[in-house]
Amino acid sequence: MAEKSGADILVQCLVDLGVEVVFGYPGGAVLPIYDALYNHPTIKHVLVRHEQGATHMAEGYARSTGKPGVVLVTSGPGATNAVTGITDALMDSIPMVVITGQVPTQLIGTDAFQEADTIGITRHCTKHNYLVKSPAKLAEVVHEAFHIATTGRPGPVVVDIPKNVQIATAPYAKPELKVHASYHPQTKADAAGIDAAVEMLAAAERPILYTGGGVINSGPQATALLRELAALTGAPVTSTLMGLGAFPASSDQWLGMLGMHGTYEANWAMNQADLILCIGARFDDRVTGRLDAFAPNSRKIHIDIDRSSINKIVDVDVAIVADVGSALDDIIALWKQRNHRQVDLTEWWARIAGWRARKSLDYAENGVEIMPQRAIADLYAATKATGKDVIITTEVGQHQMWAAQHFGFDAPNKWLTSGGLGTMGYGFPAAIGAQMGNPDSIAICIAGDASVQMNIQELGTASQYRLPVKLFILNNEYMGMVRQWQELTYESRYSNSYSDSLPDFVKLGEAYGWTGIRIEGPQELEAGIRQMLETDGPVIVDCRVAKMSNCFPMIPSGAAHTEMLLDPSQVEGVMSDEAKALV
Amino acid sequence: MHIQEELSQRHVLSLTVSNEAGILARIAGLFTARGYNIDSLTVADITQDHGVSRITIVTNGPPKVIDQIIAQLDRLVPVHKVTDLTENGPFVERELALVKVAGIGEDRIEALRLADVFRAKVVDTTIESFIFEITGTTEKIDNFVGLMRQIGLVEVGRTGVVGLIRGKDAN
Numbered sequence: 077m078a079e080k081s082g083a084d085i086l087v088q089c090l091v092d093l094g095v096e097v098v099f100g101y102p103g104g105a106v107l108p109i110y111d112a113l114y115n116h117p118t119i120k121h122v123l124v125r126h127e128q129g130a131t132h133m134a135e136g137y138a139r140s141t142g143k144p145g146v147v148l149v150t151s152g153p154g155a156t157n158a159v160t161g162i163t164d165a166l167m168d169s170i171p172m173v174v175i176t177g178q179v180p181t182q183l184i185g186t187d188a189f190q191e192a193d194t195i196g197i198t199r200h201c202t203k204h205n206y207l208v209k210s211p212a213k214l215a216e217v218v219h220e221a222f223h224i225a226t227t228g229r230p231g232p233v234v235v236d237i238p239k240n241v242q243i244a245t246a247p248y249a250k251p252e253l254k255v256h257a258s259y260h261p262q263t264k265a266d267a268a269g270i271d272a273a274v275e276m277l278a279a280a281e282r283p284i285l286y287t288g289g290g291v292i293n294s295g296p297q298a299t300a301l302l303r304e305l306a307a308l309t310g311a312p313v314t315s316t317l318m319g320l321g322a323f324p325a326s327s328d329q330w331l332g333m334l335g336m337h338g339t340y341e342a343n344w345a346m347n348q349a350d351l352i353l354c355i356g357a358r359f360d361d362r363v364t365g366r367l368d369a370f371a372p373n374s375r376k377i378h379i380d381i382d383r384s385s386i387n388k389i390v391d392v393d394v395a396i397v398a399d400v401g402s403a404l405d406d407i408i409a410l411w412k413q414r415n416h417r418q419v420d421l422t423e424w425w426a427r428i429a430g431w432r433a434r435k436s437l438d439y440a441e442n443g444v445e446i447m448p449q450r451a452i453a454d455l456y457a458a459t460k461a462t463g464k465d466v467i468i469t470t471e472v473g474q475h476q477m478w479a480a481q482h483f484g485f486d487a488p489n490k491w492l493t494s495g496g497l498g499t500m501g502y503g504f505p506a507a508i509g510a511q512m513g514n515p516d517s518i519a520i521c522i523a524g525d526a527s528v529q530m531n532i533q534e535l536g537t538a539s540q541y542r543l544p545v546k547l548f549i550l551n552n553e554y555m556g557m558v559r560q561w562q563e564l565t566y567e568s569r570y571s572n573s574y575s576d577s578l579p580d581f582v583k584l585g586e587a588y589g590w591t592g593i594r595i596e597g598p599q600e601l602e603a604g605i606r607q608m609l610e611t612d613g614p615v616i617v618d619c620r621v622a623k624m625s626n627c628f629p630m631i632p633s634g635a636a637h638t639e640m641l642l643d644p645s646q647v648e649g650v651m652s653d654e655a656k657a658l659v
Numbered sequence: 660m661h662i663q664e665e666l667s668q669r670h671v672l673s674l675t676v677s678n679e680a681g682i683l684a685r686i687a688g689l690f691t692a693r694g695y696n697i698d699s700l701t702v703a704d705i706t707q708d709h710g711v712s713r714i715t716i717v718t719n720g721p722p723k724v725i726d727q728i729i730a731q732l733d734r735l736v737p738v739h740k741v742t743d744l745t746e747n748g749p750f751v752e753r754e755l756a757l758v759k760v761a762g763i764g765e766d767r768i769e770a771l772r773l774a775d776v777f778r779a780k781v782v783d784t785t786i787e788s789f790i791f792e793i794t795g796t797t798e799k800i801d802n803f804v805g806l807m808r809q810i811g812l813v814e815v816g817r818t819g820v821v822g823l824i825r826g827k828d829a830n
Binding site for chain 1: 660676677680681684685688689692710723726727730731733734735736737738739
């Protein structure tokens with residue numbers, strides 16, 4: 077058999093695995109791989125400006141296409157710069173494979189130039205990781221890495237390849253996918269759980285479907301089945317931040333997002349429900365509010381592919397360890413087989429209508445300043461009017477919550493945001509990655525003035541690859557969410573939350589060959605957004621919004637779903653130390 | 660504000676894992692990262708081809724935390740199986756300790772007498788010291804060491820617990 081170098085074996089594996097795009101940055105310890113990629117006919121390499129950007133691009137690519145994102149970085153600083161994005165992918169269950177160069181095996185452990193203990197550093201922020209010490213092992217490891225990253229609960233996998241392993245040769249044959257010795261994620265639910273779930277659903281008088289990112293990870297089939305289950309049961313549907321788009325926001329059964337900045341109706345319905353069906357969500361602290369007051373009179377069913385998510389925070393009555401799509405399929409089949417009819421939920425819906433009538437997402441406008449919520453709502457309306465496929469990414473902060481509240485998502489994989497880790501700097505590179513994977517879609521990053529600066533260097537990447545991404549900055553000259561918490565918790569002592577010395581974003585964009593637009597008042601908003609959408613290339617928009625707006629409704633930390641603040645006038649007093657100590 | 664502690668239970672967990680580089684760091688790191696306790700941890704390979712190791716962990720925590728520990732261990736890729744010996748019916752657990760005791764005269768005789776009661780073996784001796792080898796449950800060894808402390812304990816080395824389910828089947 078003909079021998080190949082480790083670098084050639086790696087590239088051949090990527091081809092065999094159907095990889096089309098690699099986001100990366102070269103360096104000493106990956107030069108052999110970069111040489112193998114030189115002028116490659118099928119694998120496109122996207123040269124980023126910072127390795128963290130590469131990881132978020134891979135996340136954006138993965139989340140919007142359903143395919144794994146692939147990152148290639150060098151040893152030492154290349155790998156450590158990737159750590160934030162790797163951790164982000166772990167928290168949000170994004171399939172990603174990160175190839176890192178490493179110093180040659182004989183230098184490992186000697187504090188060699190650009191050496192870092194990549195395996196040690198990434199051990200707890202990856203689903204799994206590998207140090208490959210022989211080119212003969214490389215093919216098997218790379219195939220296994222993709223298998224692990226994309227199956228079960230998806231996540232990031234790091235493959236660390238020393239430079240001499242990239243150069244040394246070994247015989248290559250495409251490896252057969254063999255049964256793994258210890259990795260067997262359960263995807264098919266046990267019958268008892270399905271049976272219990274169906275009977276409980278058929279008997280519930282106040283049911284609610286609480287859905288999360290797992291529905292989207294499970295694939296388009298799961299989203300379709302969720303819609304079918306909602307239609308069969310007539311139950312209201314709410315979702316976590318990560319699950320937006322799995323159920324259409326335009327549906328009458330949609331209650332909006334739940335949790336800290338969720339709607340009044342979603343949180344009250346969770347609190348008053350007699351049955352919560354949790355589908356691919358994980359009872360995160362941002363969702364539950366104060367635990368001892370969380371959904372006190374409900375029975376709970378939890379569908380999750382990761383057994384460790386079940387009973388981690390909230391104890392449930394029925395645990396279903398399975399892929400969401402498979403479990404929903406089973407539930408629907410059994411529901412039909414038993415000829416269950418929809419329970420009369422008229423009374424339940426009447427109560428929900430009462431909560432809806434509070435119009436918790438409403439906001440006051442003064443005609444002088446652009447309210448950030450208005451900017452999002454107008455952006456939503458304008459993108460919808462284009463009739464094109466739109467993908468929204470966000471950074472992290474107030475703008476992220478406003479986008480979640482005021483942009484309606486009717487389809488999965490169109491909403492990319494950093495939920496678990498809450499990584500400022502995620503959104504802009506994620507939009508670049510999404511645009512790369514969806515060249516015909518409009519990829520828009522809704523950003524804040526502070527977080528956009530965390531990976532602003534990627535302006536150059538979008539220019540280089542002629543990616544027409546739109547960067548829509550809600551500029552209030554503050555780290556708004558930090559400032560909001562300082563108002564709520566620290567008597568408005570704005571310690572370091574003012575965005576001093578902001579760049580001129582329009583000129584900054586123009587310096588990179590982008591179109592820059594500034595929107596300064598309500599009368600410019602509609603035209604500014606239209607101009608952004610009609611411009612062919614990349615556009616940066618500096619949308620000046622009301623500086624002191626805060627994000628409501630809000631469940632303050634340590635409070636229950638029923639203790640939502642609907643507007644700033646309800647904020648009073650100073651928080652207790654117990655509440656301050658919560659994140 | 661004060662931080663409240665929850666009541667803990669002792670559990671002995673038995674894991675089979677692929678014998679690959681970094682597996683011990685992966686498991687120990689999981690315990691530190693998630694704030695779980697390790698009272699003892701032993702590891703050695705147990706198959707002919709050296710492919711699989713058994714790790715025995717003695718941990719403690721409230722029932723919910725123990726359940727999480729098992730679930731978190733189980734989802735590590737190289738972990739084959741996690742068994743909670745404490746929950747899964749009767750099991751045998753043993754620990755080995757080497758106990759160095761110094762003394763002369765009556766103390767020396769008393770040390771030997773106690774060692775006999777505990778079925779400890781003398782594995783090293785000088786005119787004024789012994790090293791005893793003792794196996795048994797953690798409690799038995801604690802008791803033996805406690806008695807020796809009153810006589811002239813110099814130092815102790817302990818292996819930590821290993822355990823197996825009783826009966827003819829593998830767990």
